[in-house]
Amino acid sequence: GNPVESADVEDVMKAIKNKCGQDGRRAHSFFAMSKENMARIFSWSDQVCPPETYFAEAKTTGERTLRTKHLMYKAFSSTGWTIWTRYVGISHRRQYHLTVFFLSCRNFELIKLREGDLTFGLEDPKAFNTPYFELRLLNRKGWQRKISKAQRKQIFAPDLPACDAHHWLPLWRKYLQDVVYRRPLTPDDYIFPAIGANGVVQVGEHVSHEDVQKWITEFTTGAGVAQANGNFTTHCFRRGGAQYRFMFAPVGRRWTLRQVRWWGGWADGEHRDTLIKYLLDELGTYEDDYSGMLLPNRPDFDQTFLGEGSSITAATTGQLTLMHQSLSTEMR
Known part of the structure; x- marks a missing residue:
């Protein structure tokens, strides 16, 4: 049969794929x-x-x-x-x-x-x-x-x-x-x-x-x-x-x-x-991490570098409402 399909070659290829991605790039494992x-x-x-x-x-x-x-x-x-x-x-x-x-x-x-x-x-x-x-x-x-x-x-x-x-x-x-x-x-x-x-x-x-x-x-x-x-x-x-x-x-x-x-x-x-x-x-x-999409005050990662735009833009009505609710809860 084809030597490329031998068990030894498959074991080596499996080890390489564990180290790298399927397309040959290093996987994000470190x-x-x-x-x-x-x-x-x-x-x-x-x-x-x-x-x-x-x-x-x-x-x-x-x-x-x-x-x-x-x-x-x-x-x-x-x-x-x-x-x-x-x-x-x-x-x-x-x-x-x-x-x-x-x-x-x-x-x-x-x-x-x-x-x-x-x-x-x-x-x-x-x-x-x-x-x-x-x-x-x-x-x-x-x-x-x-x-x-x-x-x-x-x-x-x-x-x-x-x-x-x-x-x-x-x-x-x-x-x-x-x-x-x-x-x-x-x-x-x-x-x-x-x-x-x-x-x-x-x-x-x-x-x-x-x-x-x-x-x-x-x-x-x-x-x-x-x-x-x-x-x-x-x-x-x-x-x-x-x-x-x-x-x-x-x-x-x-x-x-x-x-x-x-x-x-x-x-x-x-x-x-x-x-x-x-x-x-x-x-x-x-x-590319969207795990916090449900966060009401999520930084704008898509439009600015590392979401920096959120720290320099004016606060929205929704953000001010969240802050007011938080302060009211703390003062009770």
């Missing part, structure tokens, strides 16, 4: 980590492991392991969300001589961050001596042909508590020095070291992609933000941060496409579809 979800996860973490206990004397190994994991996750996720680093994770499924590779991201950037890549105690004299620290990413994709192969980013304090790398990364670094290593960090020390099953930090080894993915699953499930029809992967921070700066930040504080391209480390000649995957796919999903 979600961006929104600012709101970041806040919910951090709030849940504060309940499980209160921040005031981070530097307290741990009575058991379990307490110390819990604090280390929660503080490390906060530093890792807020930094990834802020600087949009890439990660890599490869899984494969072998069918006789056929292997299907699924790539979730491109390369290691944040997990290989070292103490020597950070410079603290800086101030910007042009902005009233606003404090910041500098973070250097080496060999970013698309930067290999530039004169400087390192991309330097200045990290200031944003008005986003759960996405504040300016706060959480230095706090985690202090925890590493004072609680974990009990010594100053050397330039070769990994900022995010591997943690063994017994809670002991493995000096000289960086955290693995698999461990980060386990934490993401644990924290999103615990905070109740896990999605039924998809997954949060290590790529969710990069996508969430990029989409926020391009679409969801307050009006007047959104970034241009050129700024997004530079900050995300995309090469000048990289295909436009890459940026569309990060930015516009989520917008299409957002605008």
Whole structure:
């Protein structure tokens, strides 16, 4: 018979279709980590492991392991969300001589961050001596042909508590020095070291992609933000941060496409579809969501960008009536 119709080929095709849509495009199965979800996860973490206990004397190994994991996750996720680093994770499924590779991201950037890549105690004299620290990413994709192969980013304090790398990364670094290593960090020390099953930090080894993915699953499930029809992967921070700066930040504080391209480390000649995957796919999903059609005061998503027209137009008689009814109910 026709070898194309064999069971082996059908199994491989089924696996590919599960990863991609029927037309060959990637299915929407990996979600961006929104600012709101970041806040919910951090709030849940504060309940499980209160921040005031981070530097307290741990009575058991379990307490110390819990604090280390929660503080490390906060530093890792807020930094990834802020600087949009890439990660890599490869899984494969072998069918006789056929292997299907699924790539979730491109390369290691944040997990290989070292103490020597950070410079603290800086101030910007042009902005009233606003404090910041500098973070250097080496060999970013698309930067290999530039004169400087390192991309330097200045990290200031944003008005986003759960996405504040300016706060959480230095706090985690202090925890590493004072609680974990009990010594100053050397330039070769990994900022995010591997943690063994017994809670002991493995000096000289960086955290693995698999461990980060386990934490993401644990924290999103615990905070109740896990999605039924998809997954949060290590790529969710990069996508969430990029989409926020391009679409969801307050009006007047959104970034241009050129700024997004530079900050995300995309090469000048990289295909436009890459940026569309990060930015516009989520917008299409957002605008095509009609689950709230019965809402009396539903924003006008069809006519304006993200329904912004509803916030700048005059209130209608129907909206004023709803507001009056709500106020009357509250005052009774």
